[in-house]
Ligand SMILES: O=P(O)(O)OC[C@H]1O[C@](O)(CO)[C@@H](O)[C@@H]1O
Protein backbone atom coordinates (compact mmCIF):
# COMPACT_ATOMS: atom_id res chain seq x y z
CA UNK A 1 0.00 0.00 0.00
CA UNK A 2 1.23 3.50 -0.71
CA UNK A 3 0.86 6.35 1.78
CA UNK A 4 -2.12 7.70 -0.18
CA UNK A 5 -4.09 4.42 -0.04
CA UNK A 6 -3.45 3.84 3.67
CA UNK A 7 -6.03 5.05 6.18
CA UNK A 8 -5.03 8.43 7.69
CA UNK A 9 -3.43 8.77 11.11
CA UNK A 10 -5.51 9.96 14.05
CA UNK A 11 -5.59 13.75 14.20
CA UNK A 12 -7.43 16.68 15.78
CA UNK A 13 -9.74 17.52 12.89
CA UNK A 14 -12.91 16.29 14.57
CA UNK A 15 -14.08 18.38 17.53
CA UNK A 16 -15.18 16.06 20.34
CA UNK A 17 -13.01 13.15 19.16
CA UNK A 18 -10.69 11.52 21.68
CA UNK A 19 -7.51 13.08 20.22
CA UNK A 20 -9.22 16.48 20.10
CA UNK A 21 -10.29 16.28 23.74
CA UNK A 22 -6.85 15.01 24.69
CA UNK A 23 -5.16 18.09 23.27
CA UNK A 24 -7.85 20.45 24.47
CA UNK A 25 -8.03 19.16 28.03
CA UNK A 26 -5.72 16.36 29.06
CA UNK A 27 -2.40 17.52 27.68
CA UNK A 28 -2.61 21.00 29.27
CA UNK A 29 -3.41 19.35 32.61
CA UNK A 30 -0.40 17.06 32.31
CA UNK A 31 1.77 20.04 31.46
CA UNK A 32 0.43 22.07 34.39
CA UNK A 33 1.20 19.21 36.76
CA UNK A 34 4.74 18.94 35.38
CA UNK A 35 5.19 22.70 35.87
CA UNK A 36 3.90 22.45 39.45
CA UNK A 37 6.20 19.61 40.29
CA UNK A 38 9.27 21.38 38.88
CA UNK A 39 8.26 24.52 40.71
CA UNK A 40 8.06 22.60 43.95
CA UNK A 41 11.48 21.13 43.27
CA UNK A 42 12.93 24.60 42.75
CA UNK A 43 11.39 25.99 45.95
CA UNK A 44 12.64 23.01 47.96
CA UNK A 45 16.10 22.56 46.48
CA UNK A 46 17.43 25.39 44.37
CA UNK A 47 19.38 28.21 45.98
CA UNK A 48 19.51 31.82 44.81
CA UNK A 49 22.01 31.67 41.97
CA UNK A 50 20.43 28.67 40.23
CA UNK A 51 16.94 29.93 40.63
CA UNK A 52 16.68 32.27 37.66
CA UNK A 53 17.87 29.75 35.09
CA UNK A 54 15.54 27.09 36.57
CA UNK A 55 12.66 29.55 36.49
CA UNK A 56 13.46 30.29 32.83
CA UNK A 57 12.73 26.62 32.12
CA UNK A 58 9.41 26.90 33.89
CA UNK A 59 8.74 29.93 31.68
CA UNK A 60 9.44 27.76 28.61
CA UNK A 61 6.80 25.27 29.72
CA UNK A 62 4.22 27.95 30.44
CA UNK A 63 4.88 29.25 26.95
CA UNK A 64 4.49 25.75 25.53
CA UNK A 65 1.07 25.47 27.14
CA UNK A 66 0.05 28.76 25.57
CA UNK A 67 1.37 27.66 22.16
CA UNK A 68 -0.59 24.40 22.37
CA UNK A 69 -3.81 26.02 23.41
CA UNK A 70 -3.69 28.82 20.86
CA UNK A 71 -2.50 26.83 17.84
CA UNK A 72 0.92 28.43 17.50
CA UNK A 73 3.85 26.98 15.53
CA UNK A 74 5.50 23.80 16.81
CA UNK A 75 9.00 25.19 16.81
CA UNK A 76 12.39 23.49 16.54
CA UNK A 77 14.23 22.46 19.70
CA UNK A 78 16.78 24.68 21.46
CA UNK A 79 18.79 22.07 23.33
CA UNK A 80 21.70 20.02 22.04
CA UNK A 81 20.41 16.51 22.71
CA UNK A 82 21.69 13.71 20.44
CA UNK A 83 18.21 13.24 19.00
CA UNK A 84 17.65 16.86 17.89
CA UNK A 85 18.32 16.11 14.20
CA UNK A 86 15.75 13.31 14.21
CA UNK A 87 13.14 15.64 15.70
CA UNK A 88 13.89 18.44 13.28
CA UNK A 89 13.75 16.16 10.25
CA UNK A 90 10.46 14.72 11.47
CA UNK A 91 9.02 18.16 12.13
CA UNK A 92 9.94 19.19 8.57
CA UNK A 93 8.45 16.01 7.11
CA UNK A 94 5.25 16.45 9.11
CA UNK A 95 4.93 20.07 8.04
CA UNK A 96 5.44 19.16 4.37
CA UNK A 97 2.78 16.46 4.61
CA UNK A 98 0.15 18.20 6.72
CA UNK A 99 0.56 21.94 7.12
CA UNK A 100 3.45 24.07 5.90
CA UNK A 101 3.56 26.21 9.03
CA UNK A 102 3.59 23.18 11.44
CA UNK A 103 1.00 24.60 13.78
CA UNK A 104 -0.44 22.85 16.80
CA UNK A 105 -3.73 21.05 15.95
CA UNK A 106 -2.65 20.56 12.31
CA UNK A 107 -0.16 17.68 12.67
CA UNK A 108 -1.08 14.08 13.60
CA UNK A 109 -1.87 13.23 17.22
CA UNK A 110 0.96 10.73 17.69
CA UNK A 111 3.62 13.21 16.62
CA UNK A 112 2.06 16.09 18.57
CA UNK A 113 1.77 14.17 21.83
CA UNK A 114 5.37 12.90 21.60
CA UNK A 115 6.54 16.42 20.77
CA UNK A 116 5.01 17.77 24.00
CA UNK A 117 7.06 15.29 26.07
CA UNK A 118 10.20 16.18 24.10
CA UNK A 119 9.60 19.87 24.83
CA UNK A 120 9.31 19.04 28.54
CA UNK A 121 12.64 17.30 28.15
CA UNK A 122 14.06 20.39 26.43
CA UNK A 123 13.00 22.60 29.33
CA UNK A 124 14.71 20.39 31.91
CA UNK A 125 17.83 19.87 29.78
CA UNK A 126 18.33 23.61 29.44
CA UNK A 127 18.64 24.12 33.19
CA UNK A 128 21.62 22.76 35.12
CA UNK A 129 19.39 22.60 38.18
CA UNK A 130 16.64 20.61 36.48
CA UNK A 131 18.37 18.37 33.98
CA UNK A 132 18.18 15.30 36.21
CA UNK A 133 14.77 16.06 37.63
CA UNK A 134 11.83 13.85 36.64
CA UNK A 135 8.68 16.02 36.62
CA UNK A 136 6.52 12.90 36.94
CA UNK A 137 8.45 11.30 39.79
CA UNK A 138 5.88 12.13 42.48
CA UNK A 139 2.97 10.66 40.54
CA UNK A 140 4.90 7.48 39.71
CA UNK A 141 6.03 6.85 43.29
CA UNK A 142 2.63 7.57 44.77
CA UNK A 143 0.90 5.26 42.29
CA UNK A 144 3.36 2.53 43.32
CA UNK A 145 2.46 3.05 46.97
CA UNK A 146 -1.26 2.85 46.14
CA UNK A 147 -0.67 -0.57 44.56
CA UNK A 148 1.51 -2.00 47.32
CA UNK A 149 -1.12 -4.41 48.64
CA UNK A 150 -1.75 -5.87 45.21
CA UNK A 151 1.99 -6.05 44.56
CA UNK A 152 2.45 -7.96 47.82
CA UNK A 153 -0.24 -10.46 46.83
CA UNK A 154 1.16 -10.98 43.37
CA UNK A 155 4.66 -11.41 44.83
CA UNK A 156 3.35 -14.11 47.18
CA UNK A 157 1.75 -15.91 44.24
CA UNK A 158 4.86 -15.72 42.07
CA UNK A 159 7.30 -16.62 44.80
CA UNK A 160 5.14 -19.26 46.44
CA UNK A 161 3.15 -20.91 43.70
CA UNK A 162 3.60 -19.91 40.07
CA UNK A 163 6.89 -21.64 39.33
CA UNK A 164 5.86 -24.76 41.22
CA UNK A 165 2.44 -25.27 39.69
CA UNK A 166 1.90 -28.66 38.07
CA UNK A 167 0.10 -26.97 35.23
CA UNK A 168 2.66 -24.72 33.56
CA UNK A 169 0.14 -23.42 31.06
CA UNK A 170 -2.15 -22.20 33.85
CA UNK A 171 0.68 -20.28 35.55
CA UNK A 172 1.70 -18.78 32.19
CA UNK A 173 -1.85 -17.67 31.50
CA UNK A 174 -2.33 -16.10 34.92
CA UNK A 175 0.93 -14.14 34.72
CA UNK A 176 0.24 -13.07 31.15
CA UNK A 177 -3.11 -11.71 32.24
CA UNK A 178 -1.53 -9.83 35.13
CA UNK A 179 0.90 -8.26 32.73
CA UNK A 180 -1.99 -7.37 30.42
CA UNK A 181 -4.29 -5.84 33.04
CA UNK A 182 -1.31 -4.19 34.72
CA UNK A 183 -1.56 -1.82 31.76
CA UNK A 184 -4.86 -0.59 33.14
CA UNK A 185 -3.97 1.96 35.80
CA UNK A 186 -6.42 0.55 38.32
CA UNK A 187 -5.57 -3.11 38.57
CA UNK A 188 -8.52 -4.57 40.40
CA UNK A 189 -7.43 -8.18 40.40
CA UNK A 190 -7.40 -10.27 43.52
CA UNK A 191 -10.12 -8.00 44.82
CA UNK A 192 -11.36 -10.56 47.31
CA UNK A 193 -8.04 -11.40 48.88
CA UNK A 194 -7.69 -9.89 52.34
CA UNK A 195 -4.31 -11.35 53.26
CA UNK A 196 -5.67 -13.89 55.73
CA UNK A 197 -6.51 -16.60 53.23
CA UNK A 198 -4.34 -19.36 51.88
CA UNK A 199 -2.47 -19.07 48.62
CA UNK A 200 -4.73 -21.77 47.21
CA UNK A 201 -7.77 -19.72 47.98
CA UNK A 202 -6.13 -16.64 46.55
CA UNK A 203 -5.25 -18.50 43.38
CA UNK A 204 -8.82 -19.77 43.03
CA UNK A 205 -10.37 -16.35 43.51
CA UNK A 206 -7.82 -14.77 41.19
CA UNK A 207 -8.55 -17.34 38.54
CA UNK A 208 -12.28 -16.68 38.85
CA UNK A 209 -11.68 -12.96 38.48
CA UNK A 210 -9.38 -13.41 35.49
CA UNK A 211 -11.99 -15.63 33.89
CA UNK A 212 -14.51 -12.83 34.27
CA UNK A 213 -12.08 -10.31 32.76
CA UNK A 214 -11.53 -12.54 29.73
CA UNK A 215 -14.81 -11.44 28.21
CA UNK A 216 -13.25 -7.98 27.88
CA UNK A 217 -10.37 -9.25 25.74
CA UNK A 218 -11.50 -8.48 22.21
CA UNK A 219 -8.85 -10.58 20.49
CA UNK A 220 -7.06 -13.21 22.51
CA UNK A 221 -4.09 -15.01 20.92
CA UNK A 222 -2.98 -16.63 24.21
CA UNK A 223 -3.20 -20.13 22.70
CA UNK A 224 -0.90 -19.18 19.80
CA UNK A 225 1.51 -17.59 22.24
CA UNK A 226 1.51 -20.62 24.53
CA UNK A 227 2.18 -22.91 21.58
CA UNK A 228 5.35 -20.93 20.95
CA UNK A 229 6.42 -20.28 24.56
CA UNK A 230 5.89 -23.89 25.63
CA UNK A 231 8.46 -24.94 23.02
CA UNK A 232 11.10 -22.56 24.42
CA UNK A 233 14.19 -23.79 26.15
CA UNK A 234 16.60 -21.07 27.26
CA UNK A 235 15.08 -18.59 24.84
CA UNK A 236 15.77 -14.86 24.63
CA UNK A 237 12.63 -12.79 25.23
CA UNK A 238 12.42 -9.01 24.86
CA UNK A 239 9.83 -6.95 26.71
CA UNK A 240 9.21 -3.42 25.44
CA UNK A 241 8.00 -1.86 28.67
CA UNK A 242 5.27 0.66 29.23
CA UNK A 243 4.43 1.99 32.71
CA UNK A 244 6.26 1.99 36.03
CA UNK A 245 4.61 0.70 39.22
CA UNK A 246 2.36 -2.32 39.21
CA UNK A 247 2.59 -2.80 35.45
CA UNK A 248 6.39 -3.02 35.62
CA UNK A 249 6.09 -5.34 38.61
CA UNK A 250 3.74 -7.65 36.69
CA UNK A 251 6.14 -7.64 33.71
CA UNK A 252 9.02 -8.63 35.98
CA UNK A 253 6.85 -11.44 37.41
CA UNK A 254 6.20 -12.75 33.90
CA UNK A 255 9.94 -12.59 33.15
CA UNK A 256 10.65 -14.35 36.47
CA UNK A 257 8.37 -17.21 35.49
CA UNK A 258 10.00 -17.50 32.03
CA UNK A 259 13.46 -17.74 33.57
CA UNK A 260 12.62 -19.94 36.57
CA UNK A 261 10.85 -22.51 34.45
CA UNK A 262 13.82 -22.49 32.03
CA UNK A 263 11.70 -21.28 29.15
CA UNK A 264 14.00 -18.28 28.86
CA UNK A 265 17.66 -17.76 29.60
CA UNK A 266 17.61 -14.01 29.12
CA UNK A 267 14.92 -11.36 29.30
CA UNK A 268 15.79 -7.94 27.85
CA UNK A 269 13.66 -5.04 29.13
CA UNK A 270 13.42 -1.94 26.96
CA UNK A 271 12.60 1.27 28.83
CA UNK A 272 12.72 4.99 28.12
CA UNK A 273 15.86 7.11 28.28
CA UNK A 274 14.00 9.99 29.95
CA UNK A 275 10.57 10.73 31.50
CA UNK A 276 7.88 10.03 28.91
CA UNK A 277 4.07 9.95 28.80
CA UNK A 278 3.97 10.53 32.57
CA UNK A 279 4.33 6.97 33.80
CA UNK A 280 6.66 5.19 31.37
CA UNK A 281 9.56 3.27 32.91
CA UNK A 282 13.04 4.77 33.12
CA UNK A 283 16.07 3.06 34.65
CA UNK A 284 15.61 5.17 37.76
CA UNK A 285 12.02 3.92 38.18
CA UNK A 286 13.18 0.32 37.90
CA UNK A 287 15.99 0.75 40.45
CA UNK A 288 13.72 2.63 42.82
CA UNK A 289 11.09 -0.11 42.67
CA UNK A 290 13.66 -2.85 43.30
CA UNK A 291 14.83 -0.91 46.37
CA UNK A 292 11.27 -0.47 47.60
CA UNK A 293 10.67 -4.20 47.28
CA UNK A 294 13.93 -4.92 49.16
CA UNK A 295 12.83 -2.77 52.05
CA UNK A 296 10.03 -5.14 53.05
CA UNK A 297 10.63 -7.69 55.81
CA UNK A 298 13.15 -10.44 55.09
CA UNK A 299 10.43 -13.08 55.08
CA UNK A 300 8.30 -11.15 52.60
CA UNK A 301 8.06 -12.55 49.05
CA UNK A 302 8.79 -9.04 47.75
CA UNK A 303 12.20 -8.99 49.45
CA UNK A 304 13.03 -12.44 48.04
CA UNK A 305 12.04 -11.44 44.53
CA UNK A 306 13.93 -8.14 44.73
CA UNK A 307 17.13 -9.90 45.82
CA UNK A 308 16.79 -12.41 43.01
CA UNK A 309 15.96 -9.80 40.39
CA UNK A 310 18.88 -7.56 41.42
CA UNK A 311 21.11 -10.58 41.01
CA UNK A 312 19.56 -11.31 37.60
CA UNK A 313 20.32 -7.76 36.47
CA UNK A 314 23.88 -8.02 37.82
CA UNK A 315 24.46 -11.33 36.01
CA UNK A 316 22.83 -10.43 32.69
CA UNK A 317 19.89 -12.82 33.04
CA UNK A 318 17.76 -9.68 33.06
CA UNK A 319 19.04 -6.82 30.93
CA UNK A 320 17.79 -3.23 30.84
CA UNK A 321 18.23 -1.11 27.70
CA UNK A 322 16.90 2.32 26.71
CA UNK A 323 17.47 2.97 23.04
CA UNK A 324 16.75 6.58 21.97
CA UNK A 325 14.32 5.23 19.36
CA UNK A 326 11.67 4.60 22.03
CA UNK A 327 11.40 8.35 22.64
CA UNK A 328 11.28 9.27 18.96
CA UNK A 329 7.86 10.19 17.57
CA UNK A 330 8.25 7.36 15.06
CA UNK A 331 5.91 4.57 14.07
CA UNK A 332 7.78 1.28 14.50
CA UNK A 333 7.83 0.68 10.75
CA UNK A 334 10.55 3.37 10.67
CA UNK A 335 12.84 1.38 12.98
CA UNK A 336 14.87 -0.53 10.34
CA UNK A 337 15.96 2.76 8.80
CA UNK A 338 16.07 4.94 11.89
CA UNK A 339 17.50 2.51 14.46
CA UNK A 340 19.02 -0.39 12.49
CA UNK A 341 20.98 -1.78 15.47
CA UNK A 342 17.89 -1.91 17.65
CA UNK A 343 15.99 -3.61 14.82
CA UNK A 344 18.77 -6.17 14.49
CA UNK A 345 18.69 -6.83 18.23
CA UNK A 346 14.93 -7.34 18.17
CA UNK A 347 15.18 -9.55 15.09
CA UNK A 348 17.40 -11.92 17.09
CA UNK A 349 14.71 -12.39 19.78
CA UNK A 350 12.65 -15.54 20.15
CA UNK A 351 9.73 -13.36 21.19
CA UNK A 352 9.11 -9.63 21.61
CA UNK A 353 6.35 -8.47 23.93
CA UNK A 354 5.06 -4.93 23.38
CA UNK A 355 3.28 -3.47 26.37
CA UNK A 356 0.58 -0.85 26.44
CA UNK A 357 -1.35 1.60 24.36
CA UNK A 358 1.37 3.86 23.00
CA UNK A 359 3.48 0.93 21.82
CA UNK A 360 0.38 -0.45 20.09
CA UNK A 361 -0.29 2.88 18.40
CA UNK A 362 3.27 2.87 17.09
CA UNK A 363 3.00 -0.76 15.98
CA UNK A 364 -0.01 -0.02 13.77
CA UNK A 365 1.18 3.51 12.86
CA UNK A 366 -1.76 5.11 14.73
CA UNK A 367 -3.97 4.80 11.65
CA UNK A 368 -7.73 4.71 11.51
CA UNK A 369 -7.82 1.09 10.36
CA UNK A 370 -11.20 -0.54 9.99
CA UNK A 371 -11.15 -2.64 13.20
CA UNK A 372 -11.34 -5.92 11.29
CA UNK A 373 -8.12 -5.20 9.33
CA UNK A 374 -5.80 -8.17 9.98
CA UNK A 375 -3.24 -7.29 12.68
CA UNK A 376 -0.46 -8.39 10.35
CA UNK A 377 -1.58 -5.95 7.67
CA UNK A 378 -1.71 -3.09 10.19
CA UNK A 379 1.85 -3.90 11.32
CA UNK A 380 2.98 -3.20 7.76
CA UNK A 381 6.66 -3.91 7.25
CA UNK A 382 7.47 -4.10 10.99
CA UNK A 383 7.97 -7.83 11.44
CA UNK A 384 11.37 -8.36 13.13
CA UNK A 385 10.44 -11.60 14.94
CA UNK A 386 7.47 -13.25 16.61
CA UNK A 387 5.76 -10.55 18.59
CA UNK A 388 2.81 -10.10 20.92
CA UNK A 389 1.03 -6.87 21.83
CA UNK A 390 -0.54 -6.70 25.29
CA UNK A 391 -2.68 -3.61 25.50
CA UNK A 392 -5.67 -2.22 27.35
CA UNK A 393 -7.37 0.19 24.95
CA UNK A 394 -6.84 3.89 25.68
CA UNK A 395 -7.09 5.31 22.15
CA UNK A 396 -9.13 4.67 19.02
CA UNK A 397 -6.72 2.84 16.76
CA UNK A 398 -7.42 -0.90 16.52
CA UNK A 399 -6.92 -3.83 14.17
CA UNK A 400 -7.62 -7.56 14.17
CA UNK A 401 -11.03 -7.43 15.87
CA UNK A 402 -14.27 -8.60 14.15
CA UNK A 403 -16.78 -5.80 13.65
CA UNK A 404 -19.50 -7.70 15.54
CA UNK A 405 -17.20 -7.79 18.60
CA UNK A 406 -16.64 -4.05 18.31
CA UNK A 407 -20.37 -3.44 18.09
CA UNK A 408 -20.97 -5.49 21.22
CA UNK A 409 -18.25 -3.62 23.14
CA UNK A 410 -19.72 -0.27 22.01
CA UNK A 411 -23.14 -1.30 23.23
CA UNK A 412 -21.76 -2.27 26.65
CA UNK A 413 -19.82 0.94 27.18
CA UNK A 414 -19.57 3.97 24.85
CA UNK A 415 -16.03 4.67 26.11
CA UNK A 416 -14.98 1.03 25.55
CA UNK A 417 -11.92 1.89 23.44
CA UNK A 418 -10.41 4.68 25.51
CA UNK A 419 -10.94 3.87 29.19
CA UNK A 420 -8.75 0.79 29.56
CA UNK A 421 -11.62 -1.59 30.27
CA UNK A 422 -11.16 -3.66 27.11
CA UNK A 423 -7.95 -5.27 25.97
CA UNK A 424 -6.20 -7.26 23.27
CA UNK A 425 -3.52 -9.96 23.26
CA UNK A 426 -2.43 -10.03 19.62
CA UNK A 427 0.35 -12.09 18.09
CA UNK A 428 2.24 -11.90 14.88
CA UNK A 429 4.18 -15.02 13.96
CA UNK A 430 6.56 -14.86 11.00
CA UNK A 431 6.59 -17.85 8.67
CA UNK A 432 10.08 -18.84 9.89
CA UNK A 433 8.80 -19.26 13.47
CA UNK A 434 5.92 -21.57 12.52
O1 LIG B 1 0.60 3.95 29.10
P1 LIG B 1 -0.10 3.61 27.84
O2 LIG B 1 -0.89 2.34 27.93
O3 LIG B 1 0.81 3.60 26.63
O4 LIG B 1 -1.17 4.73 27.64
C1 LIG B 1 -0.85 5.98 27.20
C2 LIG B 1 -1.93 6.36 26.28
O5 LIG B 1 -2.74 7.23 26.94
C3 LIG B 1 -3.05 8.30 26.10
O6 LIG B 1 -2.39 9.42 26.64
C4 LIG B 1 -4.50 8.47 25.91
O7 LIG B 1 -5.21 8.26 27.08
C5 LIG B 1 -2.50 7.98 24.76
O8 LIG B 1 -2.02 9.06 24.18
C6 LIG B 1 -1.49 6.95 25.01
O9 LIG B 1 -1.50 6.09 23.93
Ligand SMILES: [Mn+2]
Nearest residue numbers: 242243277280
Ligand atom coordinates in the same frame (compact mmCIF):
# COMPACT_ATOMS: atom_id res chain seq x y z
MN1 LIG C 1 2.64 4.62 29.26
